[in-house]
Amino acid sequence: MTAEPLVLGIETSCDETGIGIVRGRTLLANVIASSMDEHARYGGVVPEIAARAHLEALQPTLEAALAEADVTLDDLDAIAVTSGPGLAGALMVGVGAAKALALGAGKPLYAVNHLVGHVGADVLRADGSALELPTIALLVSGGHTSLLHVRDLLDDVELLGETIDDAAGEAFDKVARLLGLPYPGGPQIDRVAASGDPRAIRFPRGLTLPKDLEKHRYDFSFSGLKTAVARWVEKTEAAGSPVPVSDVAASFREAVVDVLLTKALAACRDRGVSRLLLGGGVVANARVREVAAARCADAGVELRIPPLSLCTDNGAMIAALGAELALRGREPSPLSFGADSTLPVTTAQAF
Amino acid sequence: MLLAIDTSSGTSVSVVDREAGVLAEVTELDTRRHAEVIGELIAACLDEAGIEPSRLSAVVAGMGPGPFTGLRVGIAAARAFAFGAGKPCLPLVSHDAIAFERLGGPALATGGAPVARSPLLVVTDARRREVYWSAYSHLDEQGLPVRVAGPSLVRPADLDEAIAGSCGPVFSAEAARTDPASTVVSAAALGLLGETLYTAGRPFAADEPLYLRSPDVTIPGAPKRVS
Ligand SMILES: [Zn+2]
Numbered sequence: 001m002t003a004e005p006l007v008l009g010i011e012t013s014c015d016e017t018g019i020g021i022v023r024g025r026t027l028l029a030n031v032i033a034s035s036m037d038e039h040a041r042y043g044g045v046v047p048e049i050a051a052r053a054h055l056e057a058l059q060p061t062l063e064a065a066l067a068e069a070d071v072t073l074d075d076l077d078a079i080a081v082t083s084g085p086g087l088a089g090a091l092m093v094g095v096g097a098a099k100a101l102a103l104g105a106g107k108p109l110y111a112v113n114h115l116v117g118h119v120g121a122d123v124l125r126a127d128g129s130a131l132e133l134p135t136i137a138l139l140v141s142g143g144h145t146s147l148l149h150v151r152d153l154l155d156d157v158e159l160l161g162e163t164i165d166d167a168a169g170e171a172f173d174k175v176a177r178l179l180g181l182p183y184p185g186g187p188q189i190d191r192v193a194a195s196g197d198p199r200a201i202r203f204p205r206g207l208t209l210p211k212d213l214e215k216h217r218y219d220f221s222f223s224g225l226k227t228a229v230a231r232w233v234e235k236t237e238a239a240g241s242p243v244p245v246s247d248v249a250a251s252f253r254e255a256v257v258d259v260l261l262t263k264a265l266a267a268c269r270d271r272g273v274s275r276l277l278l279g280g281g282v283v284a285n286a287r288v289r290e291v292a293a294a295r296c297a298d299a300g301v302e303l304r305i306p307p308l309s310l311c312t313d314n315g316a317m318i319a320a321l322g323a324e325l326a327l328r329g330r331e332p333s334p335l336s337f338g339a340d341s342t343l344p345v346t347t348a349q350a351f
Numbered sequence: 352m353l354l355a356i357d358t359s360s361g362t363s364v365s366v367v368d369r370e371a372g373v374l375a376e377v378t379e380l381d382t383r384r385h386a387e388v389i390g391e392l393i394a395a396c397l398d399e400a401g402i403e404p405s406r407l408s409a410v411v412a413g414m415g416p417g418p419f420t421g422l423r424v425g426i427a428a429a430r431a432f433a434f435g436a437g438k439p440c441l442p443l444v445s446h447d448a449i450a451f452e453r454l455g456g457p458a459l460a461t462g463g464a465p466v467a468r469s470p471l472l473v474v475t476d477a478r479r480r481e482v483y484w485s486a487y488s489h490l491d492e493q494g495l496p497v498r499v500a501g502p503s504l505v506r507p508a509d510l511d512e513a514i515a516g517s518c519g520p521v522f523s524a525e526a527a528r529t530d531p532a533s534t535v536v537s538a539a540a541l542g543l544l545g546e547t548l549y550t551a552g553r554p555f556a557a558d559e560p561l562y563l564r565s566p567d568v569t570i571p572g573a574p575k576r577v578s
Contacts, residue, residue, distance in 0.1 A: 100432035
């Protein structure tokens with residue numbers, strides 16, 4: 001393999017069809033087709049709708065990415081694809097297509113882990129600075145909420161904790177719906193929260209009481225918070241008062257952000273790691289970035305946030321992880337790997 | 352020479368040639384392992400046929416009808432292989448391949464005698480206590496199955512009424528029927544059907560998966576009360 005392998009990445013784990021192309025650690029193309037609008041009326045991602053959309057979007061997205069990178073399939077050194085975790089039916093479209101594309105074009109294929117891909121996205125930073133390890137990584141989206149300790153991207157990723165019920169992004173969607181705001185909830189909550197008081201209502205912080213911390217020190221729970229918001233809104237309505245939507249949104253958002261950063265920084269402290277990497281679509285939330293910056297500065301922790309286009313689900317991060325595998329001389333995956341909706345983070349490359 | 356891929360039932364892959372006939376065919380009947388086996392089956396077929404992707408004229412894809420999760424894997428693979436090899440991907444109705452095979456098309460395509468004009472009803476498993484069905488009157492003079500109704504989706508109890516409604520009571524009484532419990536699509540038949548269509552200069556199917564079912568989803572009502 002060359003020092004700068006040209007790798008194409010295919011990502012179909014949720015509702016974004018992502019194709020990315022990298023040369024070594026340099027980003028050449030990152031094209032995304034999203035079926036988000038088709039899910040809006042259902043208030044959340046509908047797996048079958050997402051899978052149908054992947055099938056239709058794959059080839060146009062591939063063509064657009066090759067054009068953007070100004071390369072041909074012939075030029076590629078390898079192909080990488082998300083093997084999991086994610087929605088099974090959606091993953092299968094990418095896996096089936098990637099295997100056949102690799103065979104048709106005569107290229108080696110790497111099956112990679114979506115969550116490790118989110119961490120790997122950081123190698124593509126435009127300023128050229130390398131991914132510094134070890135790091136704690138907080139990955140938050142509509143599909144996952146995971147806290148990782150990364151000592152080596154390929155061989156030593158430890159899952160410290162994850163959500164035991166809803167993903168944080170899902171909680172944003174559900175609370176938005178409760179407040180009569182459209183899908184997706186993240187940007188809507190962010191918008192109305194801007195004029196609200198984050199301290200107006202003290203909503204519960206899931207799994208932060210001493211008795212919960214014993215068993216779930218780094219785990220998250222957002223289901224109770226969502227119910228608490230619903231109860232508060234119902235009580236207010238029952239009392240005949242108008243619901244202060246901005247205050248509710250700001251207070252809810254504060255509770256989510258507080259728990260996320262408190263646990264992430266506790267992990268930095270406990271593990272003696274002074275770096276925190278954020279990833280996942282929730283990074284688009286302005287308050288998450290703000291609180292992360294302030295608290296990391298206080299704690300003397302270096303904060304890394306890749307550009308938003310590399311934080312949301314994308315094919316470039318999959319290509320980047322594939323390129324790291326190729327750079328380190330790893331063998332391609334055999335053709336027999338499957339779509340694994342619960343692939344653990346300890347498995348950077350699937351076999 | 353064509354590579355044919357169908358995942359409307361199990362996973363079937365084949366390489367066929369207009370003159371040499373079926374060069375390779377492998378089929379995995381398991382209906383839950385499409386994504387796992389598709390790559391190995393394609394590789395095994397090319398290997399057995401002893402050809403490189405560049406030797407193919409095109410890839411044919413069975414578009415269903417079939418249960419959607421599996422069906423999609425084959426269509427995605429056929430399109431991606433064709434794209435990777437720089438060849439066209441030609442869509443076909445999977446039921447047409449079953450009819451082509453049952454009515455004697457492959458034999459005719461390789462120089463055999465024509466078969467009797469016989470109506471055929473292709474019925475395949477759609478899961479969830481439903482079946483997919485298509486009705487064929489005969490093979491035409493070019494050896495191609497003439498589909499007179501379907502593909503459609505119906506509960507087995509309503510099948511007779513559906514056929515009688517579309518094709519008349521005589522067809523319903525006379526047509527031979529395939530057994531949905533054991534009827535699977537052979538990629539070799541699909542490939543030979545592709546060759547026959549190609550030779551006859553006839554159009555292929557629409558490039559759309561035949562799901563025949565809407566996604567299971569309901570528009571949510573007002574949020575449920577929690578207190
Ligand atoms: Zn993700």
